[in-house]
Amino acid sequence: MKDVAGRAGVGLKTVSRVVNGEPGVTLETRRRVQEAIDALGFRRNDSARVLRKGRTATVGLVLEDLADPFYGPLSRAVEEVARAHDTLLINGSSAHDPCREQELALALCSRRVDGLLVVPAGPDHRYLEPEMNAGIATVFVDRPARGIAADTVLSDNHGGARSGVAHLIAHGHRRIGYIGDLPRIHTAAERLRGYRTAMEEAGLPVRPGWVSLGSTAPERVRRAAEEMLGGPDPVTALLTGNNRVTVTVVRVLAEREPHRPVALVGFDDFELADLLRPAVTVVAQDAAGLGRVAARRLFDRLERTDLPPAVVELPTRLVVRGSGELPPAG
Amino acid sequence: MKDVAGRAGVGLKTVSRVVNGEPGVTLETRRRVQEAIDALGFRRNDSARVLRKGRTATVGLVLEDLADPFYGPLSRAVEEVARAHDTLLINGSSAHDPCREQELALALCSRRVDGLLVVPAGPDHRYLEPEMNAGIATVFVDRPARGIAADTVLSDNHGGARSGVAHLIAHGHRRIGYIGDLPRIHTAAERLRGYRTAMEEAGLPVRPGWVSLGSTAPERVRRAAEEMLGGPDPVTALLTGNNRVTVTVVRVLAEREPHRPVALVGFDDFELADLLRPAVTVVAQDAAGLGRVAARRLFDRLERTDLPPAVVELPTRLVVRGSGELPPAG
DNA sequence: CTGAAAGCGCTTACAG
DNA sequence: CTGAAAGCGCTTACAG
Structure with missing residues (x-):
């Protein structure tokens, strides 16, 4: 970004404005900056952006097995909702192992995902309490959390x-x-x-x-x-x-x-x-419904952190x- | 981290050493730092770490549809290889749409994933050339890239x-x-x-x-x-x-x-x-084989950037x- | 064994 | 409309 600013003969902030499509830049300046961007093949580094902004625009989905067909429609539904919020999805399997579930969920928290969707494999989820208090929105899907109060979406x-x-x-x-x-x-x-x-x-x-x-x-x-x-x-x-x-x-x-x-x-x-x-x-x-309702709840919570935990039960057929x-x- | 250092009465670097399990800290100091970490509920922010280290320990997988059973075993195999390299997987679908493929792949590049696994939906992959030159290891799976030379894993x-x-x-x-x-x-x-x-x-x-x-x-x-x-x-x-x-x-x-x-x-x-x-x-x-071979190639390339692009063809049965x-x- | 300074690449909050 | 300075939370390269 510094290189782009140098080449275009402008300040850092102006480059930032152009890159993010913010207003307040003359057409001529914008053009010069864009030219420098293209010439240098510049792409914004989202890691730095994230560090400053706080939000990563990423949510994590922890399920049991990526290859289990039950999770196919569920993952897809989550992805669709995430996409509507310009958010990427980090997907991981616990392989039915409580330790792997915890390891994965905490790794996602370290990455500072904005939110976490968890199909619990483990018997105790108190380990997530500090993370949730620290602001990581968390919704449990298909099975309830144990040991903590949290949003949950289940089938009947x-x-x-x-x-x-x-x-x-x-x-x-x-x-x-x-x-x-x-x-x-x-x-x-x-x-x-x-x-x-x-x-x-x-x-x-x-x-x-x-x-x-x-x-x-x-x-x-x-x-x-x-x-x-x-x-x-x-x-x-x-x-x-x-x-x-x-x-x-x-x-x-x-x-x-x-x-x-x-x-x-x-x-x-x-x-x-x-x-x-x-x-x-x-x-x-309704596997897709589970994913959709849970993901929507996650994004609701991202906007209103004061929502009380709720449990939703979807009917079967x-x-x-x-x-x-x-x-x-x- | 600053808070932890303050509470433990040590420097930032010492906290960093403890958090990363690096040697060169007395047992007593280590204990004091750990205590502060626990008391404050500190977790390292990987975004900052990534910004400094360059590597994100994340790879992206772009496929057509998370819910297509063909991609289940493939995703799982990729995940297993990634896990062995302490790497997380960002999963996304192009929904068979070339525009979405490009949008997704470039978003992943902006996140500075270390590598990209792509099941191409689009007819032209020259858009990835600058990214690959910038160091993002890329392997195409199931179908070859168009317009660029790249590692590719196919079925016969x-x-x-x-x-x-x-x-x-x-x-x-x-x-x-x-x-x-x-x-x-x-x-x-x-x-x-x-x-x-x-x-x-x-x-x-x-x-x-x-x-x-x-x-x-x-x-x-x-x-x-x-x-x-x-x-x-x-x-x-x-x-x-x-x-x-x-x-x-x-x-x-x-x-x-x-x-x-x-x-x-x-x-x-x-x-x-x-x-x-x-x-x-x-x-x-061999859907799992496609994923496994491609992921392995990706991590090989991460270690040796000078590998010439190779095409591997897996037999069918x-x-x-x-x-x-x-x-x-x- | 330990820590102060600089810097990763952005955005924020200002000031002009 | 534009930009200089500070800072996000870590690690690197040193020095003590």
Whole structure:
């Protein structure tokens, strides 16, 4: 910038004015400065700008896995909102690891992102309290923060799971299993609660072998499904706790082809669910909505720091396609 | 930092040493500084650090659409490599728009990312030349840059498409169609070339109605598929140009159920391809490999700026599942 | 082992 | 309309 000023024979501030399109520069001066900029190939260094202005025009998004299709629409929605605010998005995965979540979130805070969108992997978020007090707007998405009060945008996990199981019950099932994510994950626990609510409301017992929580690694899910279907107390229908689980269970069911069909309702919609045979009935979340609402809240908070923390819950939608309407076998 | 120094009764440089874990501080001093840091809730401001050091420890990744499943594994692979280099990832989508690509890439350069990974959407990348000369390492992924010499990591699009079509020919097809992305997109053009090569090698003609290039919007693809299958000169097999096209074509074929089956080979693998009926034979790209190799090259270049630009081509793999082995109808 | 001074490249708050 | 000075919060290059 100094070089540009020198070459154009003007002061630093005038260059700054031209670069930022501020008024108060004669056309002639502006032209001379622009010429120097082009000749020198000058580009403003935003790092310096940021240091002075305070705002980085950057927000961070911490999620579990960039490659999980659930986060695709969510990320895209966040990006669209950020873009409307001329803000860039730093994207990172915790890989389901609480330590990595914290490491990433704090690294983003050190970069002085204006705001932080976090899909929590960890059990405790007090580590973010000083950062939030220091002015980094923070919104939790898909799962609530633990140990601190903060803006949160969730799906109606309890209601969704409950309606999915009620749907199976309405189609005659009484022996229904639930395979979900790790119990420490809020969504998994809430969906389990929804499952239990629906069973209870129908006066149905839940046998111990009918609930299996754990990692969504295919081997673990496969084993859980096979035990539930092949054990002494087999279920006739399943609720799967998220799209990773559903995909594996669909595989297991396809391999059992010659056996009696098992009804299935999956939590989370997924591409091609409608083309499988049977097509998969799901409790669909509004993944893009989660991202959009959370990002909007983040930018609202950036403008009004005194907003009290709020929790928003987005509805889910039962999408009937076939697998959830299979009658109980036997 | 000044406050910390004041409270601990030491100089700025000593605080800096403690914060960065540099040697040359007595245990006692270190303890006093650490205490002040904790009491004041101090966190180093990386913007200032960056301004001084030159490197931002950030790389940018410009792709087409965060929600396209093809980019999931690619992004994740880039992130893993970046993480190994203690580097953060700024992720953005061009939404297939050349202007947005340029806008995004230049914004990232203004932020002084250390490096840039670009999946080009635009027809001309000379706009990046000054940035690259100014020291921003740049690697193009999935498609080559236009108008400049730069590191590039590609799939073997020509060879992959050729092998896919040869596979269909080997199964008796002579009337084969190709539905692909916009012709200005390098991968689409290369895959078309592979299709033509295979047809020519088998001595088969390519009728005008058998090739359809254009947007991957479902309506466009649907129309193209219906015309090719229902016209006066119908094909018995199809090569689809990427996963977006394949998914729509699978839908069209499923709706035609009662008709004679049409053979299909899709470019790009996709989740659940094995569970469709028929399961979908694909030419699989190594999406994670593209990201990994490109990111590694980027960090190599960060260390040795004098590397000559190189083009790497990753092999594809034909995954035989059923849809590509259907015999020609009629 | 420790610290004072200069500077990274901008913007802010003024003054002319 | 234009510009000189100070400062954002660090690190670098020295000196003690």
